[in-house]
Amino acid sequence: MYRYNPTDQQLVDDRVAQFRDQMGRFLGGRLSEDEFRPLRLQNGLYVQRHAPMLRVAIPYGTLAAPQLRKLADIARRYDRGYGHFTTRCNIQFNWVRLEEVPDILAELATVQMHAIQTSGNCIRNITTDPFAGVAADELFDPRPYCEIVRQWSTLAPEFMFLPRKFKIAISGGAEDRAAVRFHDIGARARHAADGRIGFEIHVGGGLGRTPMVGRLLKDFLPREELLNYFEAILRVYNRHGRRDNKYKARIKILVKDLSLEGFAQEVEDEWAWTRGGPATLSEETFRRMEAFFARHDAVPAPGDDLADDPARDRAHDRAFSRWQARNVSAHRDASRAVVTLSLKKAGVPPGDATAEQMDGIANLAERYSAGEIRVSHEQNLVLPHVARRDLPALWRGARALGLATPNIGLLTDLVCCPGGDFCSLANARSIPVAAAIQQRFDDLDYLFDLGPLELNLSGCVNACGHHHIGHIGILGVDKNKEEWYQVTVGGREGEGAALGRVIGPAFAAGQIPDVIQRLLEVYLAARAEGEPFIEVVERIGLAPFKARVYGAAA
Amino acid sequence: MSRLIRDGQFIEDCWRWLDADEAPAPAPGEHLILPSAVWQAHRPGLDAARTGVWLAPDDGLAPLLPWLATLPLIAIRFPVFTDGRGYSLARLLRGRHGYAGELRAVGDVLRDQLYFLQRSGFDSFALRVDQPAEEALAAFRDYRWTPLSRG
Structure with a gap:
C-alpha cells in the first residue's frame, strides 16, 4: 500500500488547519453560506436532511487495518456507531455535528486519510478494480497509476472550480471491474504491439440525470504521458464546459456538443503542448510507485481448517461451500484467494457497517489479508490476500460479524x-x-x-x-x-x-x-x-x- | 486603502480599470487596463508600457499572443469565485505562452482562493473590498506543503 511521505502528511495537516479556520469564520458569521458551501463540499461536508453528512475519501478503495479502525472510532465518537460505504468506494458518516468536522478531519490525518475533494466541482476520488494487484486476468497493477493521479489531482490549483464534478476510474484487468466507461475519464490497461505499457482512454461516460456510455478517445496512451494527457482533457473541459446550467455541465455534454472528433481535436491541440512537459512521468517514478504496491506475501495464520471446528456438521459444510462459491474469488496465486465480505445482509441497509464490524474486519484483515481491505463499488469489502487454507477460519470470523452472507453477485447483493x-x-x-x-x-x-x-x-x-x-x-x-x-x-x-x-x-x-x-x-x-x-x-x-x-x- | 496585493504586501494600484463602454483616453502618464476588444482596436495608438489588458473568462488568448513580450499587465476577471476558467487562462499564459509580465486576478477574488490563484500563476490580486486584509496576506501560507511533481 502507499504510505504518505512528509509532503503528503504536511498537505493533510495543513488542510485540517485551513478548514478549521474556515469553519470558525463560517460559524462566526464572517464567511457567508454561499462562500462556505464550495469550501465545505471540497472537504466532503454536505448539509443533509437530518444532520450534516461527511464523506471521507478512500483513495482507489484501499484501506489499511489501522485506517478502518480509525473509521470505526470516528463512527463511535462522532456518529451513531456506523458508516455507509458508497458506490464510489468512499465512506459516509450521516450524523456528524458541523462544529466537530475539523476534529474528525484531524483524526483522519493521523492515519493518512482525509475528505479532500469527495464532493464539489473538482476531481473526485480515483476508483479502480477492487481486485487490483491480485486478479488473475490483470495486464498490470493499476494502483501505482491511481496514486500518481491522486497526487496530481489533490489540490490541483487549476482544477478546483470545474464546471461540475469529475470522476476518474483506472482499471488493469482484462475484464473491466471498475466501470471505466461510466466515468468522466476511464482508463484501461493496454500493452502496445511493441510491449509498451499504457492505457486506452474513454471520456464522457457517466450516470446521473443524462446517462451515457463513455466514448473511446484514445486507443493507446503511453503511460509516461498519463498526467500530460489528463491535464489536456481537464483544461479543455475547464475552459469550454458549460457553466450556465448545472444539468448540462458534465464533460459528457461538452463531448456531445463538440462531437467526439471535435473534442478530441481540442485535446490533441492542448496535449501537443503539455506532451513531454514537466509532468511527464519517469521510469524512476513508476519504479518508486510500484514498490509501494509490491505483492504481499501474507504470513498465513496457523493451520486452521474446517476439520478443526467442533460445530462442524452437514449444514455447516453446506453453508461454507455456498460462501466459497459466491464470496471467494480467484487470486492470481493459486494458494491464495480474494474474499468478499458481504455488506448486504437482509435487514441492514446495503453498504452499512457498524463500528464493531469495522473493528472486526480490521482484525480479520490483519490476521488473514496482510492488513489490507478494499472497498468495491458494489458496496462490499474485500480481503485481497487470503491464504486458501485460512478460508474456513476466516469464514467463521466473518460469520460471527454478520458479514458472510453468501450472496455476492446475486440478487440480494443489491x-x-x-x-x-x-x-x-x-x-x-x-x-x-x-x-x-x-x-x-x-x-x-x-x-x-x-x-x-x-x-x-x-x-x-x-x-x-x-x-x-x-x-x-x-x-x-x-x-x-x-x-x-x-x-x-x-x-x-x-x-x-x-x-x-x-x-x-x-x-x-x-x-x-x-x-x-x-x-x-x-x-x-x-x-x-x-x-x-x-x-x-x-x-x-x-x-x-x-x-x-x-x-x-x- | 489599497486592495491590491503583490509580493506579499498591499501596494498602491497605479492602474485605472476601464469597462467596455469607456473610451481609452489616458491622462498623461496614466496606466490603463482595457478590455481585450478595446485594446485590440486601439493598441497602435497607445503607450505599450502603460497599457494593460483584461480578459473575461471566455475571452480567447490568440489576439494577445504576438504582444506578450511587451504587455506589462494582463488582468483576468473572476465574475464569481466559482468560475474556474481564469485559472486555466493563467496557466496557459504562464506555461504555454511564456508570459512574464504582471498577471492580476480581479473581481470576486476572495481570501480562500488566493493560494490556488498564486499556484496557477497569478502574481497580483485585487481583493474584493470586503475581504479582511491581514487574513488575506496569511492565506498565501495556507499550505506549507509544496507539490512534488507539478513543475
Missing part, C-alpha cells in the same frame, strides 16, 4: 444509495425498498438458482445507486409528492456496457417485490442451461418482460 431517509437530494426512499426485496428473496436455493444478477437502486436521478447499469434498475421518482419507482432492465457494466431501458410506468414501493418476481419468472421460463439473466434479456428483448409485468397488472 447496490443502493442512502435515499430519502438521509439524502436531501433524494426524491424517494431507497433503503426500505431494498429491505423489502431482500426480505422477499431470502431463499438461498432460489437465489443460487437465479445465478448472477445485479440489481441497483437509486433514490433520485443523480443515480448514486447506479441504477442505469443494474441488470434490473430501480429509480425513485417523485410524483405529486408521492414516492414512485421506475424499473429499468438490461443495464450492464464492463464488457458490452449498456444502459438499462425503462419497462413502463412507475410503481408504488409495495409493488416492487412483485414486479421483480415477475421479471424473474420470465427469465426462468426463457433461459437456456446456465444462461444468466442479462444474456436472456439481450437475447429475447424487453417485450416479454413488459408483457408479464404490465399484462398481469392490467
Whole structure:
C-alpha cells in the first residue's frame, strides 16, 4: 500500500488547519453560506436532511487495518456507531455535528486519510478494480497509476472550480471491474504491439440525470504521458464546459456538443503542448510507485481448517461451500484467494457497517489479508490476500460479524444509495425498498438458482445507486409528492456496457417485490442451461418482460 | 486603502480599470487596463508600457499572443469565485505562452482562493473590498506543503 511521505502528511495537516479556520469564520458569521458551501463540499461536508453528512475519501478503495479502525472510532465518537460505504468506494458518516468536522478531519490525518475533494466541482476520488494487484486476468497493477493521479489531482490549483464534478476510474484487468466507461475519464490497461505499457482512454461516460456510455478517445496512451494527457482533457473541459446550467455541465455534454472528433481535436491541440512537459512521468517514478504496491506475501495464520471446528456438521459444510462459491474469488496465486465480505445482509441497509464490524474486519484483515481491505463499488469489502487454507477460519470470523452472507453477485447483493431517509437530494426512499426485496428473496436455493444478477437502486436521478447499469434498475421518482419507482432492465457494466431501458410506468414501493418476481419468472421460463439473466434479456428483448409485468397488472 | 496585493504586501494600484463602454483616453502618464476588444482596436495608438489588458473568462488568448513580450499587465476577471476558467487562462499564459509580465486576478477574488490563484500563476490580486486584509496576506501560507511533481 502507499504510505504518505512528509509532503503528503504536511498537505493533510495543513488542510485540517485551513478548514478549521474556515469553519470558525463560517460559524462566526464572517464567511457567508454561499462562500462556505464550495469550501465545505471540497472537504466532503454536505448539509443533509437530518444532520450534516461527511464523506471521507478512500483513495482507489484501499484501506489499511489501522485506517478502518480509525473509521470505526470516528463512527463511535462522532456518529451513531456506523458508516455507509458508497458506490464510489468512499465512506459516509450521516450524523456528524458541523462544529466537530475539523476534529474528525484531524483524526483522519493521523492515519493518512482525509475528505479532500469527495464532493464539489473538482476531481473526485480515483476508483479502480477492487481486485487490483491480485486478479488473475490483470495486464498490470493499476494502483501505482491511481496514486500518481491522486497526487496530481489533490489540490490541483487549476482544477478546483470545474464546471461540475469529475470522476476518474483506472482499471488493469482484462475484464473491466471498475466501470471505466461510466466515468468522466476511464482508463484501461493496454500493452502496445511493441510491449509498451499504457492505457486506452474513454471520456464522457457517466450516470446521473443524462446517462451515457463513455466514448473511446484514445486507443493507446503511453503511460509516461498519463498526467500530460489528463491535464489536456481537464483544461479543455475547464475552459469550454458549460457553466450556465448545472444539468448540462458534465464533460459528457461538452463531448456531445463538440462531437467526439471535435473534442478530441481540442485535446490533441492542448496535449501537443503539455506532451513531454514537466509532468511527464519517469521510469524512476513508476519504479518508486510500484514498490509501494509490491505483492504481499501474507504470513498465513496457523493451520486452521474446517476439520478443526467442533460445530462442524452437514449444514455447516453446506453453508461454507455456498460462501466459497459466491464470496471467494480467484487470486492470481493459486494458494491464495480474494474474499468478499458481504455488506448486504437482509435487514441492514446495503453498504452499512457498524463500528464493531469495522473493528472486526480490521482484525480479520490483519490476521488473514496482510492488513489490507478494499472497498468495491458494489458496496462490499474485500480481503485481497487470503491464504486458501485460512478460508474456513476466516469464514467463521466473518460469520460471527454478520458479514458472510453468501450472496455476492446475486440478487440480494443489491447496490443502493442512502435515499430519502438521509439524502436531501433524494426524491424517494431507497433503503426500505431494498429491505423489502431482500426480505422477499431470502431463499438461498432460489437465489443460487437465479445465478448472477445485479440489481441497483437509486433514490433520485443523480443515480448514486447506479441504477442505469443494474441488470434490473430501480429509480425513485417523485410524483405529486408521492414516492414512485421506475424499473429499468438490461443495464450492464464492463464488457458490452449498456444502459438499462425503462419497462413502463412507475410503481408504488409495495409493488416492487412483485414486479421483480415477475421479471424473474420470465427469465426462468426463457433461459437456456446456465444462461444468466442479462444474456436472456439481450437475447429475447424487453417485450416479454413488459408483457408479464404490465399484462398481469392490467 | 489599497486592495491590491503583490509580493506579499498591499501596494498602491497605479492602474485605472476601464469597462467596455469607456473610451481609452489616458491622462498623461496614466496606466490603463482595457478590455481585450478595446485594446485590440486601439493598441497602435497607445503607450505599450502603460497599457494593460483584461480578459473575461471566455475571452480567447490568440489576439494577445504576438504582444506578450511587451504587455506589462494582463488582468483576468473572476465574475464569481466559482468560475474556474481564469485559472486555466493563467496557466496557459504562464506555461504555454511564456508570459512574464504582471498577471492580476480581479473581481470576486476572495481570501480562500488566493493560494490556488498564486499556484496557477497569478502574481497580483485585487481583493474584493470586503475581504479582511491581514487574513488575506496569511492565506498565501495556507499550505506549507509544496507539490512534488507539478513543475
